[in-house]
Amino acid sequence: MEAKKIDSSIQSRRNMKLFIILYFLMLVVIIFSSHYIARCKLEAQTSIIKTSLIQAGSELTLNINRYEFIPFALSLDDNVKQFLIDEYSDSLREKVNTLVASIRHRVGALDIFIVDADGMIVSSSDAMSPNTLVGHNVQFRPYFQNVKEGDTEHFYGIGTTDSIPGYYQAHGIYTKGKKLGVVAVKIDVDTLLTPHSRYGDKVFLFDDNNVIVNSNDTGLLYHSLINLDDTQQKELLKTHRYNNKNILPVDGMVKRKITDQTYDVLYQGKHYIQVNYYLPQLNLTLAQLSPINSLLFNTSLYAAFGFFITTLVFIAILIFRQKQQITSLKLERQKMLEDTNINLDRLVKERSHELEIKNESLAEQIKERINSERKLRSMQNELIRSEKLAVIGQLSAGLAHEINQPLSALSVLSENSVRFLELGQVDDVKSNLKRVTKLVQFIGRLSNQLRSFSRNSDDSTSPVSISASLDNAMVLLAHRFDQGKTTFVRIPPKSEVRCLCNNIRLEQVLVNIINNGLDAMEGISGECFINARWYNEGDQAVIKIEDNGPGIPHAIIGNIFEPFFTTKKSSGLGLGLAISADIINSFNGKLSVEQLEKGTCFTIILPLHSLD
Secondary structure: OHHHHHHHHHHHHHHHHHHHHHHHHHHHHHHHHHHHHHHHHHHHHHHHHHHHHHHHHHHHHHHHHOOOHHHHHHHHOHHHHHHHHOOOOHHHHHHHHHHHHHHHHHHOOOEEEEEEOOOEEEEEOOOOOOOOOOOOEOOOOHHHHOOOOOOEEEEEEEOOOOOOEEEEEEEEEEEOOEEEEEEEEEEOOOOOOOOOOOOOOEEEEEOOOOEEEEEOOOOOOOEEOOOOOHHHHHHHHHHOOOOOOOOEEOOOEEEEEEEOOEEEEEEOOEEEEEEEEEEOOOOEEEEEEEEOHHHHHHHHHHHHHHHHHHHHHHHHHHHHHHHHHHHHHHHHHHHHHHHHHHHHHHHHHHHHHHHHHHHHHHHHHHHHHHHHHHHHHHHHHHHHHHHHHHHHHHHHHHHHHHHHHHHHHHHHHHHHHHHHHHHOOHHHHHHHHHHHHHHHHHHHHHHHHHHHHHOOOOOOOEEEEHHHHHHHHHHHHHHHHHHOOEEEEEEOOOOOOEEEEOHHHHHHHHHHHHHHHHHHOOOOOOOEEEEEEEEEEOOEEEEEEEEOOOOOOOOOHHHOOOOOOOOOOOOOOOOHHHHHHHHHHHOOOEEEEEEOOOOEEEEEEEEEOOOO
C-alpha cells in the first residue's frame, strides 16, 4: 500500500513538472509573438512615415528648385552687371531695385538682393523699406564665400537683419572670369514644407550640423540632435548662421539607433520612432517623430491577454487535477482518520493520566515555593531588623550620652526652679520651665526617631522628602559628628526633591552609609567631611553621599554589596550594604559606589515623584 502511494506521488510530481515546463514554454511563445507583432507594426508604421517624408521632401525640393532660375537669370542681366561695374550709379540703381522687387513680388520670395565683390548689399527688393538690407555686409556668409562661376550655392540660415529664417540660393556674377558680386534669393521654407502628419507627430528639418531649423514643435526649434563641440560652435558664430543663438542639445531626448535612418527615441516621457529622409539637393534632412506608446500598449495588452488566458487554462487544469487528487485523498484520509481516532483516544487517556499526576506534583511544588518565599521574606525582614538593632547597638553609647546631658540639665533646672519659687523669682522660674520644655522635646524627638528606626515597616511606597529623611537620619548620628572632627555638609537643590519609596527604609540606608563613612574616617588626621547632595535627573531622584576618607581598595570594591563581606575587624556582620542595596532595588532603584580621587561616593537612584 505504501509503495503504491509513493509511486503515485512520484508520478504526480513528474506530471506537474512537465505541465509547468509546458506552461512556461507557452509564455515564451506569447512573449516572442508579441515582440514579432510589435516589430511588424513598427515596420509598417516606419514605412508609412518614410513614404510621407519622401513625398514631403520631394515637394520641398521641387518648390525650392523653382526659385533657382532667379539668381541665375539675374546674374546674366546686363543692367545688374553694369550696375556693379559702374559702382552703383543712381540711374541703374533704381532700375535694378525695381527689377528685383518686381521679381520678388511675382515669385513670392522673402527677399532678393545683390551683393558686390566686397560682400556689401548694394541692391535689394526691400530698398524702399526703412529696414532695408542695403548697406549690410554679408561677406561672412558661406553662400558669398563659396559661390563659383556657373554654380548655384545653397544655404539655410537666419537673417542677421530681420532675424527671419530662410533658405538662400545664390549665384555668382562674373565677367571675363572676374567676380563682380553675388545675386541671392531668400525663400520661406515654412510655406513650402507641408508634410502630412498624424496627431502627436513631430516633423522637423535639420541641417548638416544636426541643428533643427524648422519644426511644428517650437520646443525643438534651434536645438541640436547631438552635442556640438567648441569648434562647431565657433564656426556657427563665425558665419552667423543662427544669428548668434546659443545652440543646445534637445533637452531630455534619448536615442537608440535601429537602422541608418531609424531611431527609437524617448522624449518628454513618451516613446517615439524617428525616421530620417535626407534631401541631397538641399543638404537638409527631413525627420518625423511618431509616437509608439499606443503600439507598445497594445502589444503589452496582447501579451497580458495571452498570459491571462494561458494562466486561466493552467489554473483550470490544476483545479481539475486537484479535485481528482482531493477525492482520492479523501478516501485515503477517511481510512487514516478512523485509525488515528482510535490511536488518539488511547493517547488522550494516557496523557490525561500523566497530566493529573503532573498537576498534583506541580501543586505540591507551588505550595513549597510559596512557603519558601514566605520563609525567605521573613528571614529578610529578620535580617533587616537585626541590622537595625546592630546599628542601634553601635549608636547606643552615643545616644545614651545625648539623653543623659538633657536629663542632667533637667535636674539642675528643676532644683533651680524650686529655689527661685522660694525666693519669689517667678520670671526666672518661667525661663527655666521654657528651657525644660525644649529639652523634653529634644529627648522626645530622639526617642521617637529611635523607635521609628527600630520598628518593622512594610514595603509600601509614598512620596518621601529626601531632605526630611536626611534630617531624621542625622538625629541618630548627630552625636557622632559632635564627638568627632568630621563635618556633615548638605548641598541641597534649588527646589525640594521627592522620591517614591518607604521613608523608614530610606532612612535606614542613609544611616548605614553615613555611619560607615564615619567608621572609615576614625583615626585619620586632618579635616574630615561627609557631603550629602541630592537632585533630580530626568525622571529619577539622585542622592550622593561623599567622604574624603581612605576609600575602598579597587581589589574589593566589587564585593562590598555581597552578604557577610566586611572590612571592619571589630564589629559588623557584613550585611549592612547588602541589605541597603536590596532595599533600594525593591523600590526599582539602584545603589552603587565609586572610588573618588580621595574618598568614596555612594549613589542612590530612586524613581522621582512628580508634582504634576
